Amino acid sequence: MEDRPKRGYVSRLRHDNAEATRLRIAEAARALMLERGYAATTMGEVAAAAGVAVQTLYTACPGGKPGLAKVVYDVTLAGDAQPLPQHARPAVQAIIAEPDPARKLARYAEMVLAIARRVGPVHRVLRAAAAATPADGGLHDLLAETERQRRTGARGPAEHLAAAGLLRPGLTADRAADEIYVLTSFETFERLTEVCAWTDDDYREWLTRTLAVTLLG
Structure with missing residues:
Protein backbone atom coordinates (compact mmCIF):
# COMPACT_ATOMS: atom_id res chain seq x y z
CA MET A 1 0.00 0.00 0.00
CA PRO A 66 5.06 9.31 -42.28
CA GLY A 67 4.67 8.57 -38.57
CA LEU A 68 6.90 11.54 -37.82
CA ALA A 69 4.76 13.72 -40.10
CA LYS A 70 1.67 12.54 -38.23
CA VAL A 71 3.19 13.56 -34.89
CA VAL A 72 4.04 16.98 -36.35
CA TYR A 73 0.51 17.39 -37.70
CA ASP A 74 -1.23 16.21 -34.52
CA VAL A 75 0.86 18.33 -32.14
CA THR A 76 0.55 21.39 -34.39
CA LEU A 77 -3.22 20.90 -34.62
CA ALA A 78 -3.62 20.64 -30.86
CA GLY A 79 -1.06 23.32 -30.03
CA ASP A 80 0.57 21.00 -27.49
CA ALA A 81 1.54 17.37 -26.95
CA GLN A 82 -1.19 16.52 -24.44
CA PRO A 83 -3.38 13.54 -25.40
CA LEU A 84 -6.56 15.57 -24.90
CA PRO A 85 -9.45 15.15 -27.38
CA GLN A 86 -10.33 18.23 -29.39
CA HIS A 87 -13.88 18.36 -27.98
CA ALA A 88 -12.48 18.54 -24.43
CA ARG A 89 -10.25 21.55 -25.08
CA PRO A 90 -11.12 24.96 -23.59
CA ALA A 91 -11.77 26.68 -26.95
CA VAL A 92 -14.33 24.04 -27.92
CA GLN A 93 -15.94 24.06 -24.48
CA ALA A 94 -16.31 27.85 -24.73
CA ILE A 95 -18.10 27.48 -28.08
CA ILE A 96 -20.47 24.90 -26.62
CA ALA A 97 -21.20 27.07 -23.58
CA GLU A 98 -21.91 30.24 -25.61
CA PRO A 99 -25.72 30.73 -25.68
CA ASP A 100 -25.91 33.25 -28.54
CA PRO A 101 -25.82 31.57 -32.00
CA ALA A 102 -23.98 34.42 -33.75
CA ARG A 103 -21.33 34.69 -31.03
CA LYS A 104 -21.07 30.90 -31.01
CA LEU A 105 -20.13 30.93 -34.71
CA ALA A 106 -17.79 33.88 -34.15
CA ARG A 107 -15.94 31.86 -31.49
CA TYR A 108 -15.81 28.90 -33.86
CA ALA A 109 -14.43 31.06 -36.68
CA GLU A 110 -11.76 32.38 -34.31
CA MET A 111 -10.73 28.81 -33.47
CA VAL A 112 -10.67 27.83 -37.16
CA LEU A 113 -8.44 30.81 -37.94
CA ALA A 114 -6.00 29.90 -35.16
CA ILE A 115 -5.81 26.30 -36.37
CA ALA A 116 -5.34 27.37 -39.99
CA ARG A 117 -2.48 29.65 -39.02
CA ARG A 118 -0.78 26.85 -37.08
CA VAL A 119 -1.49 23.85 -39.28
CA GLY A 120 -1.84 25.39 -42.74
CA PRO A 121 1.91 25.61 -43.50
CA VAL A 122 2.46 22.01 -42.37
CA HIS A 123 -0.49 20.78 -44.42
CA ARG A 124 0.81 22.57 -47.50
CA VAL A 125 4.28 21.01 -47.14
CA LEU A 126 2.74 17.55 -46.85
CA ARG A 127 0.43 18.14 -49.84
CA ALA A 128 3.38 19.24 -51.97
CA ALA A 129 5.42 16.20 -50.93
CA ALA A 130 2.53 13.84 -51.68
CA ALA A 131 2.06 15.38 -55.13
CA ALA A 132 5.77 14.91 -55.86
CA THR A 133 5.89 11.31 -54.60
CA PRO A 134 2.79 9.37 -55.71
CA ALA A 135 4.40 6.10 -54.56
CA ASP A 136 4.72 7.22 -50.92
CA GLY A 137 1.74 5.31 -49.61
CA GLY A 138 2.35 6.26 -46.00
CA LEU A 139 2.26 9.97 -46.74
CA HIS A 140 -0.86 9.67 -48.90
CA ASP A 141 -2.54 7.63 -46.17
CA LEU A 142 -1.67 10.35 -43.65
CA LEU A 143 -3.24 13.09 -45.79
CA ALA A 144 -6.33 10.95 -46.34
CA GLU A 145 -6.58 10.45 -42.59
CA THR A 146 -6.30 14.18 -41.91
CA GLU A 147 -9.23 14.76 -44.28
CA ARG A 148 -11.27 12.06 -42.54
CA GLN A 149 -10.48 13.73 -39.22
CA ARG A 150 -11.57 17.11 -40.59
CA ARG A 151 -14.87 15.67 -41.83
CA THR A 152 -15.42 13.96 -38.50
CA GLY A 153 -14.53 17.17 -36.69
CA ALA A 154 -17.09 19.12 -38.74
CA ARG A 155 -19.82 16.86 -37.39
CA GLY A 156 -19.29 18.21 -33.87
CA PRO A 157 -20.50 21.78 -34.49
CA ALA A 158 -23.16 20.58 -36.93
CA GLU A 159 -24.68 18.17 -34.43
CA HIS A 160 -24.37 20.74 -31.66
CA LEU A 161 -26.33 23.31 -33.69
CA ALA A 162 -28.89 20.68 -34.67
CA ALA A 163 -29.41 19.57 -31.06
CA ALA A 164 -29.93 23.21 -30.04
CA GLY A 165 -32.53 23.67 -32.79
CA LEU A 166 -30.45 26.35 -34.50
CA LEU A 167 -30.02 24.90 -38.00
CA ARG A 168 -32.13 26.51 -40.72
CA PRO A 169 -35.27 24.60 -41.74
CA GLY A 170 -34.55 21.66 -44.03
CA LEU A 171 -30.83 21.52 -43.25
CA THR A 172 -29.75 18.19 -41.78
CA ALA A 173 -26.78 17.77 -39.49
CA ASP A 174 -25.09 15.64 -42.18
CA ARG A 175 -25.38 18.35 -44.82
CA ALA A 176 -24.37 21.04 -42.34
CA ALA A 177 -21.23 19.04 -41.49
CA ASP A 178 -20.36 18.83 -45.20
CA GLU A 179 -20.74 22.59 -45.57
CA ILE A 180 -18.63 23.31 -42.49
CA TYR A 181 -15.95 20.90 -43.75
CA VAL A 182 -15.67 22.73 -47.09
CA LEU A 183 -15.89 26.29 -45.75
CA THR A 184 -13.14 25.69 -43.18
CA SER A 185 -10.65 23.97 -45.51
CA PHE A 186 -6.99 24.96 -45.45
CA GLU A 187 -7.10 25.53 -49.20
CA THR A 188 -9.88 28.13 -48.87
CA PHE A 189 -7.95 29.88 -46.11
CA GLU A 190 -4.79 29.95 -48.26
CA ARG A 191 -6.56 31.35 -51.30
CA LEU A 192 -8.29 34.12 -49.37
CA THR A 193 -5.30 35.18 -47.24
CA GLU A 194 -2.50 34.64 -49.77
CA VAL A 195 -3.96 34.92 -53.27
CA CYS A 196 -6.63 37.50 -52.38
CA ALA A 197 -4.44 39.14 -49.70
CA TRP A 198 -7.16 39.15 -47.05
CA THR A 199 -6.18 39.93 -43.48
CA ASP A 200 -6.95 37.55 -40.63
CA ASP A 201 -9.78 39.87 -39.59
CA ASP A 202 -11.19 39.75 -43.14
CA TYR A 203 -11.14 35.96 -43.11
CA ARG A 204 -12.62 35.64 -39.62
CA GLU A 205 -15.45 38.06 -40.40
CA TRP A 206 -16.19 36.34 -43.73
CA LEU A 207 -16.22 32.89 -42.16
CA THR A 208 -18.47 34.01 -39.31
CA ARG A 209 -20.92 35.66 -41.69
CA THR A 210 -20.87 32.80 -44.23
CA LEU A 211 -21.39 30.13 -41.57
CA ALA A 212 -24.32 32.09 -40.13
CA VAL A 213 -26.00 32.54 -43.53
CA THR A 214 -25.35 28.92 -44.49
CA LEU A 215 -26.31 27.19 -41.25
CA LEU A 216 -28.64 29.21 -39.06
CA GLY A 217 -32.39 29.35 -39.22
Whole structure:
Protein backbone atom coordinates (compact mmCIF):
# COMPACT_ATOMS: atom_id res chain seq x y z
CA MET A 1 0.00 0.00 0.00
CA GLU A 2 2.82 2.41 0.84
CA ASP A 3 4.29 2.04 -2.65
CA ARG A 4 1.23 3.34 -4.49
CA PRO A 5 1.96 7.10 -4.19
CA LYS A 6 5.54 6.51 -5.28
CA ARG A 7 4.45 4.42 -8.26
CA GLY A 8 1.91 7.06 -9.22
CA TYR A 9 4.60 9.74 -9.07
CA VAL A 10 6.97 7.69 -11.24
CA SER A 11 4.19 6.98 -13.72
CA ARG A 12 3.30 10.68 -13.91
CA LEU A 13 6.96 11.62 -14.33
CA ARG A 14 7.34 9.19 -17.22
CA HIS A 15 4.17 10.56 -18.80
CA ASP A 16 5.43 14.14 -18.51
CA ASN A 17 8.82 13.16 -19.94
CA ALA A 18 7.15 11.40 -22.86
CA GLU A 19 5.01 14.49 -23.58
CA ALA A 20 8.05 16.76 -23.42
CA THR A 21 10.00 14.47 -25.76
CA ARG A 22 7.10 14.29 -28.21
CA LEU A 23 6.81 18.07 -28.19
CA ARG A 24 10.55 18.54 -28.82
CA ILE A 25 10.42 16.07 -31.70
CA ALA A 26 7.37 17.75 -33.24
CA GLU A 27 8.87 21.25 -32.97
CA ALA A 28 12.22 20.16 -34.42
CA ALA A 29 10.63 18.23 -37.28
CA ARG A 30 8.17 21.02 -38.09
CA ALA A 31 10.94 23.62 -38.28
CA LEU A 32 13.05 21.42 -40.57
CA MET A 33 10.13 20.44 -42.82
CA LEU A 34 8.99 24.03 -43.23
CA GLU A 35 12.55 25.12 -44.05
CA ARG A 36 13.67 22.23 -46.27
CA GLY A 37 10.52 20.38 -47.24
CA TYR A 38 9.33 16.92 -46.26
CA ALA A 39 11.56 14.93 -48.62
CA ALA A 40 14.77 16.72 -47.67
CA THR A 41 14.24 16.27 -43.93
CA THR A 42 15.88 13.13 -42.56
CA MET A 43 15.08 11.23 -39.39
CA GLY A 44 18.69 11.65 -38.24
CA GLU A 45 18.52 15.43 -38.60
CA VAL A 46 15.27 15.57 -36.64
CA ALA A 47 16.72 13.38 -33.87
CA ALA A 48 19.77 15.63 -33.60
CA ALA A 49 17.68 18.81 -33.57
CA ALA A 50 15.36 17.37 -30.92
CA GLY A 51 18.24 16.09 -28.80
CA VAL A 52 17.08 12.46 -28.83
CA ALA A 53 18.51 9.20 -30.09
CA VAL A 54 17.36 8.03 -33.51
CA GLN A 55 15.86 4.93 -31.90
CA THR A 56 13.87 7.14 -29.54
CA LEU A 57 12.56 9.03 -32.56
CA TYR A 58 11.37 5.82 -34.22
CA THR A 59 9.78 4.67 -30.97
CA ALA A 60 7.93 7.96 -30.54
CA CYS A 61 6.89 8.02 -34.21
CA PRO A 62 5.78 4.52 -35.28
CA GLY A 63 5.76 4.11 -39.03
CA GLY A 64 8.96 5.97 -39.81
CA LYS A 65 8.83 9.27 -41.63
CA PRO A 66 5.06 9.31 -42.28
CA GLY A 67 4.67 8.57 -38.57
CA LEU A 68 6.90 11.54 -37.82
CA ALA A 69 4.76 13.72 -40.10
CA LYS A 70 1.67 12.54 -38.23
CA VAL A 71 3.19 13.56 -34.89
CA VAL A 72 4.04 16.98 -36.35
CA TYR A 73 0.51 17.39 -37.70
CA ASP A 74 -1.23 16.21 -34.52
CA VAL A 75 0.86 18.33 -32.14
CA THR A 76 0.55 21.39 -34.39
CA LEU A 77 -3.22 20.90 -34.62
CA ALA A 78 -3.62 20.64 -30.86
CA GLY A 79 -1.06 23.32 -30.03
CA ASP A 80 0.57 21.00 -27.49
CA ALA A 81 1.54 17.37 -26.95
CA GLN A 82 -1.19 16.52 -24.44
CA PRO A 83 -3.38 13.54 -25.40
CA LEU A 84 -6.56 15.57 -24.90
CA PRO A 85 -9.45 15.15 -27.38
CA GLN A 86 -10.33 18.23 -29.39
CA HIS A 87 -13.88 18.36 -27.98
CA ALA A 88 -12.48 18.54 -24.43
CA ARG A 89 -10.25 21.55 -25.08
CA PRO A 90 -11.12 24.96 -23.59
CA ALA A 91 -11.77 26.68 -26.95
CA VAL A 92 -14.33 24.04 -27.92
CA GLN A 93 -15.94 24.06 -24.48
CA ALA A 94 -16.31 27.85 -24.73
CA ILE A 95 -18.10 27.48 -28.08
CA ILE A 96 -20.47 24.90 -26.62
CA ALA A 97 -21.20 27.07 -23.58
CA GLU A 98 -21.91 30.24 -25.61
CA PRO A 99 -25.72 30.73 -25.68
CA ASP A 100 -25.91 33.25 -28.54
CA PRO A 101 -25.82 31.57 -32.00
CA ALA A 102 -23.98 34.42 -33.75
CA ARG A 103 -21.33 34.69 -31.03
CA LYS A 104 -21.07 30.90 -31.01
CA LEU A 105 -20.13 30.93 -34.71
CA ALA A 106 -17.79 33.88 -34.15
CA ARG A 107 -15.94 31.86 -31.49
CA TYR A 108 -15.81 28.90 -33.86
CA ALA A 109 -14.43 31.06 -36.68
CA GLU A 110 -11.76 32.38 -34.31
CA MET A 111 -10.73 28.81 -33.47
CA VAL A 112 -10.67 27.83 -37.16
CA LEU A 113 -8.44 30.81 -37.94
CA ALA A 114 -6.00 29.90 -35.16
CA ILE A 115 -5.81 26.30 -36.37
CA ALA A 116 -5.34 27.37 -39.99
CA ARG A 117 -2.48 29.65 -39.02
CA ARG A 118 -0.78 26.85 -37.08
CA VAL A 119 -1.49 23.85 -39.28
CA GLY A 120 -1.84 25.39 -42.74
CA PRO A 121 1.91 25.61 -43.50
CA VAL A 122 2.46 22.01 -42.37
CA HIS A 123 -0.49 20.78 -44.42
CA ARG A 124 0.81 22.57 -47.50
CA VAL A 125 4.28 21.01 -47.14
CA LEU A 126 2.74 17.55 -46.85
CA ARG A 127 0.43 18.14 -49.84
CA ALA A 128 3.38 19.24 -51.97
CA ALA A 129 5.42 16.20 -50.93
CA ALA A 130 2.53 13.84 -51.68
CA ALA A 131 2.06 15.38 -55.13
CA ALA A 132 5.77 14.91 -55.86
CA THR A 133 5.89 11.31 -54.60
CA PRO A 134 2.79 9.37 -55.71
CA ALA A 135 4.40 6.10 -54.56
CA ASP A 136 4.72 7.22 -50.92
CA GLY A 137 1.74 5.31 -49.61
CA GLY A 138 2.35 6.26 -46.00
CA LEU A 139 2.26 9.97 -46.74
CA HIS A 140 -0.86 9.67 -48.90
CA ASP A 141 -2.54 7.63 -46.17
CA LEU A 142 -1.67 10.35 -43.65
CA LEU A 143 -3.24 13.09 -45.79
CA ALA A 144 -6.33 10.95 -46.34
CA GLU A 145 -6.58 10.45 -42.59
CA THR A 146 -6.30 14.18 -41.91
CA GLU A 147 -9.23 14.76 -44.28
CA ARG A 148 -11.27 12.06 -42.54
CA GLN A 149 -10.48 13.73 -39.22
CA ARG A 150 -11.57 17.11 -40.59
CA ARG A 151 -14.87 15.67 -41.83
CA THR A 152 -15.42 13.96 -38.50
CA GLY A 153 -14.53 17.17 -36.69
CA ALA A 154 -17.09 19.12 -38.74
CA ARG A 155 -19.82 16.86 -37.39
CA GLY A 156 -19.29 18.21 -33.87
CA PRO A 157 -20.50 21.78 -34.49
CA ALA A 158 -23.16 20.58 -36.93
CA GLU A 159 -24.68 18.17 -34.43
CA HIS A 160 -24.37 20.74 -31.66
CA LEU A 161 -26.33 23.31 -33.69
CA ALA A 162 -28.89 20.68 -34.67
CA ALA A 163 -29.41 19.57 -31.06
CA ALA A 164 -29.93 23.21 -30.04
CA GLY A 165 -32.53 23.67 -32.79
CA LEU A 166 -30.45 26.35 -34.50
CA LEU A 167 -30.02 24.90 -38.00
CA ARG A 168 -32.13 26.51 -40.72
CA PRO A 169 -35.27 24.60 -41.74
CA GLY A 170 -34.55 21.66 -44.03
CA LEU A 171 -30.83 21.52 -43.25
CA THR A 172 -29.75 18.19 -41.78
CA ALA A 173 -26.78 17.77 -39.49
CA ASP A 174 -25.09 15.64 -42.18
CA ARG A 175 -25.38 18.35 -44.82
CA ALA A 176 -24.37 21.04 -42.34
CA ALA A 177 -21.23 19.04 -41.49
CA ASP A 178 -20.36 18.83 -45.20
CA GLU A 179 -20.74 22.59 -45.57
CA ILE A 180 -18.63 23.31 -42.49
CA TYR A 181 -15.95 20.90 -43.75
CA VAL A 182 -15.67 22.73 -47.09
CA LEU A 183 -15.89 26.29 -45.75
CA THR A 184 -13.14 25.69 -43.18
CA SER A 185 -10.65 23.97 -45.51
CA PHE A 186 -6.99 24.96 -45.45
CA GLU A 187 -7.10 25.53 -49.20
CA THR A 188 -9.88 28.13 -48.87
CA PHE A 189 -7.95 29.88 -46.11
CA GLU A 190 -4.79 29.95 -48.26
CA ARG A 191 -6.56 31.35 -51.30
CA LEU A 192 -8.29 34.12 -49.37
CA THR A 193 -5.30 35.18 -47.24
CA GLU A 194 -2.50 34.64 -49.77
CA VAL A 195 -3.96 34.92 -53.27
CA CYS A 196 -6.63 37.50 -52.38
CA ALA A 197 -4.44 39.14 -49.70
CA TRP A 198 -7.16 39.15 -47.05
CA THR A 199 -6.18 39.93 -43.48
CA ASP A 200 -6.95 37.55 -40.63
CA ASP A 201 -9.78 39.87 -39.59
CA ASP A 202 -11.19 39.75 -43.14
CA TYR A 203 -11.14 35.96 -43.11
CA ARG A 204 -12.62 35.64 -39.62
CA GLU A 205 -15.45 38.06 -40.40
CA TRP A 206 -16.19 36.34 -43.73
CA LEU A 207 -16.22 32.89 -42.16
CA THR A 208 -18.47 34.01 -39.31
CA ARG A 209 -20.92 35.66 -41.69
CA THR A 210 -20.87 32.80 -44.23
CA LEU A 211 -21.39 30.13 -41.57
CA ALA A 212 -24.32 32.09 -40.13
CA VAL A 213 -26.00 32.54 -43.53
CA THR A 214 -25.35 28.92 -44.49
CA LEU A 215 -26.31 27.19 -41.25
CA LEU A 216 -28.64 29.21 -39.06
CA GLY A 217 -32.39 29.35 -39.22
